[in-house]
Amino acid sequence: MFSYENDIEQCLQVLRNGGLILYPTDTVWGIGCDATNEEAVAKIYALKKRSDEKSMIILLADEKDIIQYVTQPDPKVFDYIKGIHKPTTIIYEGAVGLAQNLTPQNNTIAIRITKDRFCKDLIKRFRKPIVSTSANISGYPAPEIFTDIDVVIKNGVDYIVQHRQDDLTSALPSAVVKWNADGSLHIIRP
Secondary structure, eight states: OHHHHHHHHHHHHHHHTTTEEEEEOSSOEEEOBBBTHHHHHHHHHHHHOOOOOOOEEEEEEEGGGHHHBSSSSSSSHHHHHOOOOOOOEEEESSSOOOOOSSSSTSSSEEEOOOHHHHHHHHHHHSSSHHHHESSTTTTTTSSSSSSOOHHHHHSSSEEEETTTOOOOOOOOOEEEEEETTTTTTEEEEO
């Protein structure tokens, strides 16, 4: 029998053991793992058939957590985050405390502060960031609803969250912006 609490508990067990979860986010369905575990991150690259030279997004529950994973974030970014209403992923320079294969080329990291209750609860209880990459094989469209997810992805994870599987609301990927060292903003995906 499905329960929200059971989903959280199952996810925590899988994440702690270096496994992969398939879960709903504030945007599209995502494949997730412990963002500090290099072996778990490698499993996502393999499952998605994605080049490990491409970085992935991590989710955090609160703005204050950014300072744990980014060296010297510009204080103005916190005002920016408060002013955005659409899910927005921000790319920061100076990633720290994360799996090395998450920041393969230039030590930048893409972070989204999730507003989704399930994700927030999971991240707060896990006490670490969680990778969030769209639940698709690289090169194919991101799934808008759960039933759009390829069976290869479903079979390749250790746990599939039951919560929101029946939600037929089309989801879109987040906006993506880069916060430059000089405090300027570069919009990558509006």
